[in-house]
Amino acid sequence: MYYFSNHASGCETAEGAIFLDFRSGKYLGVPADKLVALRRCIRGWPAPADALTAVPEPLPDDSMSILTELLQKELLTQSPPEQSPVQPQDVPTPTEALPDDRHDTASEAFRLWLTVTLLLSIAYVWVNLKLNRLETVIQHIQSLKRRAEFHEQLPEAARLRTIVSHFRRVSLWIYSRRNQCLFDSLVLTRFLYWHNIVPTLVFGVSTKPFAAHAWVQVSDVMLTDAVELALQTTPIFAA
Numbered sequence: 001m002y003y004f005s006n007h008a009s010g011c012e013t014a015e016g017a018i019f020l021d022f023r024s025g026k027y028l029g030v031p032a033d034k035l036v037a038l039r040r041c042i043r044g045w046p047a048p049a050d051a052l053t054a055v056p057e058p059l060p061d062d063s064m065s066i067l068t069e070l071l072q073k074e075l076l077t078q079s080p081p082e083q084s085p086v087q088p089q090d091v092p093t094p095t096e097a098l099p100d101d102r103h104d105t106a107s108e109a110f111r112l113w114l115t116v117t118l119l120l121s122i123a124y125v126w127v128n129l130k131l132n133r134l135e136t137v138i139q140h141i142q143s144l145k146r147r148a149e150f151h152e153q154l155p156e157a158a159r160l161r162t163i164v165s166h167f168r169r170v171s172l173w174i175y176s177r178r179n180q181c182l183f184d185s186l187v188l189t190r191f192l193y194w195h196n197i198v199p200t201l202v203f204g205v206s207t208k209p210f211a212a213h214a215w216v217q218v219s220d221v222m223l224t225d226a227v228e229l230a231l232q233t234t235p236i237f238a239a
Helices: 032-041 049-053 063-072 108-130 134-151 157-171 181-194 227-231
Strands: 008-013 016-021 026-031 200-206 211-218 234-238
Touching (some): 016 200, 016 234, 108 134, 108 181, 134 181, 157 181, 181 200, 181 211, 211 227
Antiparallel strands (some): 008 016, 200 211
């Protein structure tokens, strides 16, 4: 039996499968004729529901070649992970986007604290990405998620709007969010944990042409983008 490495994840698409390596930040495509091997041999593989209920197909003669290749690339391991990762297929599909708070009633002191924590979050993500340490940021977010599991609850809607609206306003003065979905989503995720809000960071992919996207949501509420952008992709990772 094989398992995802701690720095890797994968998903199925109409054309086959895609793996993501957080150490390099690169994606790897696997053709559709190898899906049977992935479904049968990788524990936790996110196969679609119809594949799970179908009559098992026999493994192709060359099925071990793709598993050996993924093992050599260290995308797979034969050792069970210490922690069970969040399965992307278990994340609620976004149904609505969070509107801006047009009547900010937060105190001056709270707005100052929001700005300070936002600057700290930006600095943390910027430094680590400059040093090609995406894996470090992901591991940190996963650690925050595990610690928050014991007291996780949905935040009050008004408080969530106030905090996210401040993020949207202030971040525009510091960096451009255009074509920066990864950086933007990592910053917002780290920023929300400062304020005891447990978000879900999601990476998604699409094919023909290939595209990757990242976003942040709380339950089924999208915080960073229009809902349609998430619906056009297949989730490959969640934390």
